[in-house]
Amino acid sequence: MLAITEMMIPVNPFSRPGIKLKARKGLVMHYTASRGAPAVNIAKYFAGLQFQHENDSDDDTYASAQYSVDRKSIYRVIPDYEMAYHCGSKTYTAEALNHLGSYPNNSTIGIEMCIEKDGSIHEETFQNAADLAAYLITTYAFPESEIWTHKGVVGWKDCPLPWVQKPSEYERFKKEVNARLHPVIAPSEYRIDVKYNGTALAEKGISRGTDSYTPLRAIAERSRTSVNWDPKLNKGILNSKVMDSSFVINGVGYAKSTEVAAALGLNVKWGGKDSAVGFDEIVHECNVVIGGKTVKGFIRQANSNSYVAVRDAGDAAGATVGWDQETLLSSLNGTALQTTFVYQEVGYAHTREVAAILGLNIKWDGATNTVKLTKE
Template structure:
């Protein structure tokens, strides 16, 4: 179980509007652009925006992210079911509009990765971010859908270390995928357990409805029966495991072919 330090910033117009997310559609990856700054410092910066003195004619600075991660800690600046100002823009990429909606801030969770003094992302930070992503998907109902800040807005080179080394971004997504699939191994469950209907809370079923519905709409899967089974709350553990592997792998291959 990951350890998260709750360091909630006060509700304010600049960094925590206090609005609930309209949906959970993806996880957006950022970097702090502040060499050597800790996760605690980043969280304090977001909180400080509430106190900024704005001159007449100025709109002030709007910025925040849900999580800041460094080599030793994860700070949470606002609840992951609230909207943060982490990927707002006047324009968005077509992929972001398709997957995240017209205003991605209200359907995503934002993660800030702290960088070392040389501008790199330390391996311990990398691993901690992998664990956080797995937690958000496994425990908090976010789909295994990742965007860099640049993939959302198109113009911002963020997170810069991954823009410079895209293979590290791919390594991250693969590490998350492997860890998610290792959490439920078919051999670890008896046959009767695999055939049991999922014992999910209503909010989790709604997220699953959307996950499978989006896959059907995007022609990742072609059998509407799976959509209906999710709507009727009749999916079993074994069926979900099979669907997840199929959907995630087909999406990964689809995104790879688009990049190629």
């Protein structure tokens, strides 16, 4: 799958209300109706809606979708766990009401497919959208059968128009997604669980001969590192390192687990054949002092950065600590920590991010292997 380019819209009344999805019941496919416009233009359009004014005499537009897709790119402007304004209506089809609830915006993710100058959906755009749909279904456990068109939700809007005009394309799309969800692998290969710090990834790995292969995007998202696919090299890039062993099956990129472990600075264990692959962080303990109190901390070998246990840091600083099961992010004083990751069932975050939220300065004392967060 193509790398997802983030272009997050600030929370605003017109295109990002900042409301969490109440459920994840389906995907809704759209077309942009803007001939020749690439995905980045659609992302910019949704972002530009924030500059409207609710109290002036102009008519306001409320619109957005989490994703826009074209032949070469995928843009995300709203987090997967937040609602977008992509299928609002005064009326809905009976089937949509039955499957998606009374307000489908709050239970679905919207995907906008860009169209060519002749109004068609290019095959590359079609396949990229299928990759994205399969990824979202796998990642968030959407029901496989709940891939909708905008018209199927509201009944009156001919969107995506090319699929309304040729319904077989919609059926072909669903078959393409299904093929990605249930790939056919050789008899000598096995699907195996892949675990990161003891927790299984949403996407399974592959056992092939004497080697195991790990899904690149799934491990990258769990370890919060970068991943993309270089079309010139035809290789995956993980944590800025080329994965020489990488290959793609039905839109999912894989690489040898040993190569993945080396790129991320992780330990890896595999018992062979149909046993699970286990990745574990390599860390080096350090002291973190906040307000005179010493709390748990360590240096991640993966990036040589220091991390602190969020709950301990909050207790030491007198801050409120939270955890969002949807985003898998810890928070301090209501602010999400984007560098959160879980190690041995404890949530940690980068000391610099913790210091910034708490309004503290950060100092490193190499002699005592201590990170100090102070007001000085």
